[in-house]
Every structure is written in structure tokens, then in C-alpha cells.
Amino acid sequence: MQKINNPEQLIEWKQKVLSKRPLYKKIIVVSSGTCGQASGSLQVIEALKHELEKRNLEKTIGIEITGCHGFCELEPNIIIYPEGIFYKKLESKDIQKVVEETILKDKIIPSLIYEDSKTGQKISQQKEIPFYKKQMRVLTENNFRVDPTNIEDYLALDGYQALANVLFNMTSEEVIAEIKASGLRGRGGAGFPTGKKWEICREFSSDTRYIICNADEGDPGAYMDRSLLEGNPHSVIEGMIIGAYAIGSSEGFIYVRMEYPLAVKHVRIALEQAKKFGFLGKSILGSEFQFDIHMIQGAGAFVSGEETSLMASIEGRRAFPRQRPPFPAQEGLWGKPTNINNVETWANVPLIINKGADKYSEIGTRTSKGTKIFSLVGKINNTGLVEVPMGITLKEIIYDIGGGIINNKKFKAVQTGGPSGGCLPAEMLDLSIDYETLTKAGSIMGSGGMIVMDENTCMVDVARYFLNFTQEESCGKCVPCRVGTRQMAETLTRITQGAGEEGDVEKLEELAQTVKAGSLCGLGQTAPNPVLTTIRYFRDEYKAHIVEKSCPALVCKNLIAYYVEPEKCVGCLLCLKNCPVDAISGERKKVHVIDQELCIKCGACLDVCPPKVGAVSKYTGKKRDRILKKASKLRALSESDGIK
Amino acid sequence: MSESNKDQRELIHMLHDTQEKFGYIPAHSISQISRELKISESEIFGVLTFYKAFTLEPRGTYQITVCLGTACHVRGGVQIVEEMERKLNIKVGQTSSNRKFTLETVNCLGCCAIGPVVVVNGKYYSNITIKKVDAILKEYQESE
Numbered sequence: 011m012q013k014i015n016n017p018e019q020l021i022e023w024k025q026k027v028l029s030k031r032p033l034y035k036k037i038i039v040v041s042s043g044t045c046g047q048a049s050g051s052l053q054v055i056e057a058l059k060h061e062l063e064k065r066n067l068e069k070t071i072g073i074e075i076t077g078c079h080g081f082c083e084l085e086p087n088i089i090i091y092p093e094g095i096f097y098k099k100l101e102s103k104d105i106q107k108v109v110e111e112t113i114l115k116d117k118i119i120p121s122l123i124y125e126d127s128k129t130g131q132k133i134s135q136q137k138e139i140p141f142y143k144k145q146m147r148v149l150t151e152n153n154f155r156v157d158p159t160n161i162e163d164y165l166a167l168d169g170y171q172a173l174a175n176v177l178f179n180m181t182s183e184e185v186i187a188e189i190k191a192s193g194l195r196g197r198g199g200a201g202f203p204t205g206k207k208w209e210i211c212r213e214f215s216s217d218t219r220y221i222i223c224n225a226d227e228g229d230p231g232a233y234m235d236r237s238l239l240e241g242n243p244h245s246v247i248e249g250m251i252i253g254a255y256a257i258g259s260s261e262g263f264i265y266v267r268m269e270y271p272l273a274v275k276h277v278r279i280a281l282e283q284a285k286k287f288g289f290l291g292k293s294i295l296g297s298e299f300q301f302d303i304h305m306i307q308g309a310g311a312f313v314s315g316e317e318t319s320l321m322a323s324i325e326g327r328r329a330f331p332r333q334r335p336p337f338p339a340q341e342g343l344w345g346k347p348t349n350i351n352n353v354e355t356w357a358n359v360p361l362i363i364n365k366g367a368d369k370y371s372e373i374g375t376r377t378s379k380g381t382k383i384f385s386l387v388g389k390i391n392n393t394g395l396v397e398v399p400m401g402i403t404l405k406e407i408i409y410d411i412g413g414g415i416i417n418n419k420k421f422k423a424v425q426t427g428g429p430s431g432g433c434l435p436a437e438m439l440d441l442s443i444d445y446e447t448l449t450k451a452g453s454i455m456g457s458g459g460m461i462v463m464d465e466n467t468c469m470v471d472v473a474r475y476f477l478n479f480t481q482e483e484s485c486g487k488c489v490p491c492r493v494g495t496r497q498m499a500e501t502l503t504r505i506t507q508g509a510g511e512e513g514d515v516e517k518l519e520e521l522a523q524t525v526k527a528g529s530l531c532g533l534g535q536t537a538p539n540p541v542l543t544t545i546r547y548f549r550d551e552y553k554a555h556i557v558e559k560s561c562p563a564l565v566c567k568n569l570i571a572y573y574v575e576p577e578k579c580v581g582c583l584l585c586l587k588n589c590p591v592d593a594i595s596g597e598r599k600k601v602h603v604i605d606q607e608l609c610i611k612c613g614a615c616l617d618v619c620p621p622k623v624g625a626v627s628k629y630t631g632k633k634r635d636r637i638l639k640k641a642s643k644l645r646a647l648s649e650s651d652g653i654k
Numbered sequence: 655m656s657e658s659n660k661d662q663r664e665l666i667h668m669l670h671d672t673q674e675k676f677g678y679i680p681a682h683s684i685s686q687i688s689r690e691l692k693i694s695e696s697e698i699f700g701v702l703t704f705y706k707a708f709t710l711e712p713r714g715t716y717q718i719t720v721c722l723g724t725a726c727h728v729r730g731g732v733q734i735v736e737e738m739e740r741k742l743n744i745k746v747g748q749t750s751s752n753r754k755f756t757l758e759t760v761n762c763l764g765c766c767a768i769g770p771v772v773v774v775n776g777k778y779y780s781n782i783t784i785k786k787v788d789a790i791l792k793e794y795q796e797s798e
Contacts, residue, residue, distance in 0.1 A: 045768055082768065083768075230761050233765070308707075309706070388725050588784075613784070617783055
């Protein structure tokens with residue numbers, strides 16, 4: 011491969027790529043990100059290749075292996091073009107039929123197409139599925155079209171044209187002005203205006219400036235950055251090169267979380283290819299501009315997502331945050347001005363240049379522009395990554411795109427912003443999604459994780475989960491965070507164990523304010539948010555745990571009991587066989603009984619009891635007390651029997 | 655910034671390589687890296703114990719990682735960990751006495767749609783229930 015030396019060559023290359031493409035009759039696109047591969051996409055690809063070869067169809071039917079299509083719930087899935095037929099949850103054994111029926115005879119296989127869980131309507135076209143129909147896929151659209159390991163696919167879709175445009179037609183100042191005019195704000199959490207950030211960094215005089223792509227996506231439940239890097243890494247790289255040109259930097263870093271092996275692999279391949287083609291290195295596209303990117307693999311520390319910690323980690327030190335100011339734009343990596351943006355922010359940059367700031371800023375609200383990718387997970391029907399315009403309501407995302415709550419349960423809360431965010435209740439469903447509104451409600455936009463919770467989720471347990479998380483991930487440098495998160499986690503654990511005391515909630519609130527005010531970095535400053543929002547919106551649940559020693563959602567182990575309803579049990583032995591601690595006794599066709607002292611409350615019995623029997627129940631509060639009392643009486647009786 | 659300080663950026667990279675090669679960070683590697691990068695051994699020790707990726711003890715042949723991200727948590731990830739602990743008779747972070755299994759948890763693998771998720775040496779298992787734990791372990795218990 012030869013380097014591309016000027017913008018004309020880039021266009022020639024694009025045409026060359028397009029012209030040498032085989033004219034396939036149909037193309038089968040296989041979603042094969044981490045979720046896809048975990049669900050068996052690789053086996054599907056093998057089966058497809060085998061089947062096409064067997065029938066001598068490899069020349070007429072193409073297979074395109076792409077990153078994630080976002081509809082993780084239905085992985086592995088394929089789309090057959092040009093028709094756009096969407097097949098879900100495929101297995102190797104389905105492939106023969108797919109080729110025979112759909113590829114050869116253009117017949118749709120009803121059992122493989124999407125069925126709306128609410129209306130029962132069957133939909134064959136990918137674009138017509140409600141999950142996709144209501145999205146605005148701008149950043150993620152190319153995930154359908156690009157083989158992330160092949161730069162030619164990206165070039166064919168006008169890849170690196172924005173870079174050529176910037177290098178040859180715009181000054182650095184003009185690029186910054188364009189990004190500022192677009193209204194783009196950081197997608198990593200805080201929402202700082204990106205153009206302004208670049209400008210500040212550029213204004214500090216220095217011989218060296220660095221830029222960083224923060225791909226240390228540590229918020230549990232958020233994985234849009236992973237999907238972008240896995241599915242379309244060149245869009246991020248192009249964004250970084252444009253940013254480097256605007257800021258005046260010649261060296262950049264992508265810091266990728268080590269828990270994302272596929273993203274690491276695809277970034278590595280993409281960087282090599284970009285170097286070969288001359289998009290990185292000396293005299294990029296024949297211009298005088300030079301820039302290079304190194305990939306750094308994280309080492310498993312949540313705090314390294316914080317910008318000053320991340321820089322310490324790149325320098326090879328412990329990922330400790332430090333006091334700001336000086337801000338990274340002033341004194342960053344090795345003391346030089348440094349600009350950090352997250353993956354999604356960088357991916358927006360080529361888009362803005364291509365579309366123009368005016369067009370881009372038509373999307374969104376007055377203060378929040380463009381689209382945002384959310385990961386919609388938890389107790390929701392259509393789990394996956396959704397890209398929506400800013401300003402959409404939570405309700406539209408959860409009900410129109412997400413298809414509502416699993417098993418038609420009642421919606422209880424949605425958690426946004428990961429461990430730094432908060433839980434918003436049903437009354438907040440009409441909130442518009444933009445930076446300001448979410449912050450006002452006590453949560454944050456964060457990186458875009460959206461975890462939906464139903465009536466079976468205990469909000470005190472959720473707060474405990476997050477505080478355990480931040481407590482464990484606190485780096486320990488400053489006292490308010492190190493000690494404060496620990497105290498909060500311990501108090502919450504106590505409450506969920508039924509040992510809560512009057513005044514605990516007030517103590518938590520006081521402590522939360524101290525930790526917020528006194529912590530050094532974002533981790534500590536936002537760690538109390540899950541506690542504060544759950545107290546604000548679900549105070550009754552805290553009360554139930556503390557005063558009545560009950561868990562209304564039936565989650566907290568110490569406050570519940572599993573019970574086999576004698577009138578429902580058919581004596582099938584299933585629960586008995588599956589109990590990991592042999593706590594269930596009984597015989598075939600006789601009522602089974604759980605020994606409450608042996609029971610570890612793992613829930614296996616409830617899982618295996620056939621739904622139409624439904625004999626295993628969970629109880630809390632007074633009913634639980636009665637069950638325990640009865641059980642201990644029974645035990646005493648059988649023990650005295652044994653003595654006789 | 656002096657050149658020697660810039661060498662430190664290689665440290666985490668070298669630790670990753672060492673961990674991959676030996677399955678842990680042996681003492682002699684720490685001395686070797688210390689000489690090569692001109693960083694004190696105590697500094698290296700501080701860095702490697704800070705990050706979860708590095709261990710001072712050898713790990714088992716099969717590394718079992720149970721995801722405890724929020725989505726896996728609300729879908730019952732904790733129960734899976736507890737079942738693993740019972741079945742393997744070790745706690746999270748420990749290695750079984752025959753050096754076959756190491757049990758670990760992770761805060762999110764980013765495949766929340768298919769949780770609870772378990773990964774064994776890079777192979778993903780999705781939608782895990784307590785019932786499925788046995789079958790996963792058997793796959794590896796019998797192999798040599």
C-alpha cells in the first residue's frame with residue numbers, strides 16, 4: 011500500500027475502493043461486537059461461509075462482518091441487504107434455511123424476524139423495528155456498513171475527507187470556531203464545551219502539546235465508547251487528528267480500558283492502517299502537519315477515567331488524581347498543555363466538519379446539541395445502544411425505543427450517569443434529556459448509561475451497590491472520599507441487613523454533603539449522588555428497612571424468606587434437587603418444605619419452580635416473621651420426635 | 655522533563671507483558687524492570703499493587719471472571735458469584751488449591767444486554783443462572 015499524498019489521491023482511492031468492489035446480489039451483514047461474539051456470532055459467520063461455499067455463492071453473495079448494531083438483546087443478528095431484512099438470535103442451525111429461503115428464493119422466514127412484544131406485530135425490515143425507527147443514528151449508522159478491521163470500508167464512506175478538508179482549506183482557528191459554533195459538549199460526563207476546551211489548550215504557549223482520547227469507560231452499564239471503538243475506530247482517530255491540527259499537537263494517546271479486548275484489538279489494527287495510508291505520521295496527506303497516536307492499555311482502575319488520574323497512568327504512575335488548577339490544558343501530561351476528550355466526543359468531530367456546524371446544531375436543544383448514545387440496560391425489553399437527539403424525554407427512550415419494562419412490571423426508577431449519577435423515579439419520566447435538566451434533578455448525563463429498574467429492584471440495595479463500588483475504587487488519596495465512601499457503604503450495608511437505626515438516613519445525608527464538598531476529584535465529588543437521589547425520591551424504602559425491617563422489593567437477603575406454598579406445591583422434586591445447600595425436604599407428590607435455618611436465599615428454588623405451578627414465594631416483614639416462627643416450631647417438634 | 659522520567663511511561667506496558675508471560679509478576683521481574691527503567695523497586699511495587707490487572711501470586715489455569723456491573727447486579731450477578739464460591743470452595747480473588755481456577759469479579763464488561771455474564775479465559779457465557787454454573791465449571795474441570 012502506498013501513502014496517500016494529497017486530497018485528490020484520497021478521492022481517487024475512494025473511487026478505486028468502490029470500483030473494485032464485487033457486485034454482490036445480496037450482502038449479509040453480521041453484527042459481531044463483543045455482545046455478538048459472546049452470543050455466538052462467530053459460529054454464525056462460520057456457518058454462513060460454509061453454506062455459501064457449498065452452493066458456490068461466495069462470488070454473488072457477500073458477508074460483511076461489522077461491529078455492534080446496538081440491538082444487543084437480539085444478538086447474534088444479521089441484516090440482509092438490499093432488502094434490509096433483519097434476522098434475530100440466529101444459531102448455526104438456522105443458516106441453511108436462511109440461505110435456501112431468503113438468499114435464494116427471497117422468502118422471509120417468519121420465525122426469525124422481529125416480533126413486537128406489545129402488539130405481536132411481526133416486522134421484517136430493520137428500519138421499521140420500533141427500536142431503530144425512533145432513533146437518530148448519526149454516529150452509529152456506519153456500524154452497519156463498516157468492517158472495522160478494513161480501512162477501505164471507512165474510505166468508501168467518505169472517511170478522512172473531513173481531515174483533508176481541514177488540512178487544506180481551514181486554519182486551526184477556523185476549525186476551533188467551527189467546533190465552537192456546533193455547540194458540541196463533552197460526552198464523557200461533565201459536558202464542557204469542546205471548542206472552548208481546545209481553544210484554551212491552544213492558547214497556552216508551549217513547544218509540545220498532547221491530546222488524549224479517554225476510552226477508559228469505567229461506568230458500569232455504559233458501553234457506547236466500546237461500541238464506537240470496536241465498530242468504527244477510524245471515526246475516532248479522524249476526530250483526534252483534526253483536534254490535534256486545531257490545537258497544535260503532534261502526539262496523541264488513546265487510553266483504552268483493558269476490560270475491552272476487542273476494542274483494543276480494533277484500535278491497534280486501525281492505527282496501523284492509518285499510519286500506512288499516511289493519515290498519521292509525518293506530512294499527513296502531503297501537508298506539513300505531523301501527528302502520531304499511541305495506544306495505551308489501562309490496567310483496571312476505575313479512577314483512571316478521571317482526567318488527571320488518566321494522565322498519571324499514561325506517565326506510568328499510580329492513577330492518582332491531583333488538584334486542579336492547573337488544568338490539563340495548562341499543565342497536563344509531563345507538564346505540557348494537554349487536551350482530553352472522550353471517545354464519543356472525538357467521533358462527533360468529523361461529522362461536524364462534514365455536515366457543517368449550522369446543520370449539526372439543528373439537532374438538540376438550545377444548550378445541548380447533537381445526538382447522544384445511551385446504553386439502555388437493566389429490566390427493559392429492548393436492551394441495547396440507542397442514539398437519540400438531545401432533548402428527547404426519558405419516557406420516549408424507555409417506552410418507545412426500549413419497549414417498556416420486562417414482563418410488564420411496574421417502572422420504578424432509571425439510573426443515569428453510573429456511580430456518579432442518580433436514580434430518577436417515574437414522576438421524572440417526562441424530563442428532557444440535556445445536561446442542565448438532568449443535573450437539576452440530582453443526576454447527571456454522565457457517559458450515558460441508563461439502567462432501568464422495576465418494582466423488584468430495591469433502591470437501598472442499589473445505593474449500597476454503588477457506594478460499595480466507589481468505596482472499592484476510591485484511590486485513597488484524599489480523606490473525604492476514602493473514609494466517607496467507606497462509612498456510607500457500611501451504613502447502607504447495615505440498613506440492608508436489617509440493622510439500620512433511626513437517624514441513619516440523616517447521617518447519610520450529612521456525610522454525603524461532606525464527601526461532595528471535600529473530595530479532590532470527580533469520583534468523590536459525585537459518589538454520594540446515588541445515595542442522595544435514592545433518599546430524595548425513595549425515602550419510604552429506607553424507612554421500611556430501618557423501622558419495619560422489611561424490604562418492599564424483596565431483594566435484601568436478611569429481610570426476606572423463601573417459602574413453598576403448601577396449597578400450590580405439586581411435589582415435583584425440582585427445587586429440592588436444585589437447592590445448592592440441601593435445605594429443602596420432601597418426597598415425590600408431597601409438599602416440599604424449606605428449612606429456613608439452612609436456606610441461603612440464593613433463589614434457585616424460585617427459578618426452577620415451573621411458572622404454571624408457581625409454588626415458591628418470597629416474603630418480607632410480618633409475613634416473613636410468621637414463616638420463620640412456624641419453621642422454628644416445626645424444627646423443635648421434629649427434634650423432640652428424634653429424641654423419643 | 656528529564657529523559658529518565660519519560661522512561662517510566664513504559665512501566666505499565668512492561669508489567670502487562672510480564673503478567674501475560676508468567677500469569678503474575680515474579681520478584682525477579684520487578685528487579686529487572688527496576689534496573690532497566692531506573693525506577694526503584696518500591697515504586698514499581700506501588701504501581702503494580704494499585705492496578706487490578708497485576709498480581710503477585712500465580713493465577714489458576716482457568717480464570718473465571720463474573721461481571722458485577724449494574725445491569726448484571728440487578729439481574730442477579732451476586733448469586734452467580736456466590737454459587738461459584740460454593741462450587742469451587744474458594745472466595746473471590748483466590749485460586750483453587752490445584753491451581754486450576756482463579757475466581758474474580760469485574761465491574762462491567764460492557765455487554766449488559768446479555769447479563770449476568772461470566773468469562774472463562776476469554777470465552778463469554780451469557781444470561782447465566784445458578785443452574786448453569788455447574789455446566790460451565792464441568793467444561794473445564796474435566797479438561798487437563
